[in-house]
Amino acid sequence: MPSPAEAPAPRPALRLVLVDDHEMVLHGLTAMLAHFSDQVVIAGTATTYDQALALVDRTRPDVVLCDVRLGRTSGIDLCQAITTAYPEVSVVLLSVYDDEHYLFQALRVGARGYILKRVDAAELVTHLQRACDGETVVDPALAGRVALSAARIHAGEFWPGAHLGLTQRESEVLELLVAGRSNRAIASTLVISEDTVKTHLRGLYRKLEVTDRAGAVSVALREGIFR
Template structure:
């Protein structure tokens, strides 16, 4: 028989941790929870000590970033897989998660049996994406294969600058953009300066005007 999957849980809400423990308790022969953490620092210590097969963590851990934690774990302990379990039904977070080495992105409405199945697939080397997002990812892949790159690519924008511009057009503040992309406000300001330069504008309203004129976002 296959040995039980060794799992570390990371979430800043004790209630969520208790809920996961209770749910996964029904699958004790398949999953063993080797530790729980409410901060990124505690999570790293647990991973170092326990060397679990999988770490299941949220995109946000209080004021800390689960994406940063994922990056650190996959760099320092490549044998440990990281799966993001979150309420954020948002491609921005999904793409960020995949960029930093996550092996899965699952929404918190998942049931126990499906979660365990996904965790086993991750341990076996697969990447899993919640079915609610999989269709959008497939559409993006189809557009890329057809040569339809990210909006603004023909204007010289990087994919990240395009993402920032889309959020500006949607009315997000710098702080809101930073929250959406899980980066610092200073990083957002750097991207904004870059897209201003490439679009030949000097302020936010000018950038939005170019985006609307070019029909970059529908």
């Protein structure tokens, strides 16, 4: 056995920022992680998009643990803002949504992980450490479906509308458009802002060579993209 002098130095505690629009959740996470204070130190908490960005700028944590939904804004949008402005900061999304749809959104904007809220404290600490080590951490409940989706993409089964140049997100917006959803409903379903929805609409209008929602729906139905 190695002598104490040869034992590896203990890992420094991670500096963590918690973001959730419910104070009760923040208190619960803080209490849960208090038992692991030698591994995780909470640098601050925030309940809004703007508070979170200001806190990250001020504290420069190792990792941000953020809810997917933040009231009228989105944890997905916050993740993108953080990873763009502070690429050295790892972002892990925490969610109640057991759906790979949200996971793919998170990974597309640079998230280091997507964890379900049923995770226990010890598992959460391990996930955060792995994310800071550069790994992409996916909740085990979603891992199988992610592998299946990756296999389908590898086999050439791309998203509807890809042959017309639509991105996957534009395809998702178009599908909801065909279903008659409003911009607000689309934003809520995809966990993005209404401004982001409008940006995607402009993109798909241009690619489909139409000028409005009715035109986009007409092309989608005519081309058999969605029925």
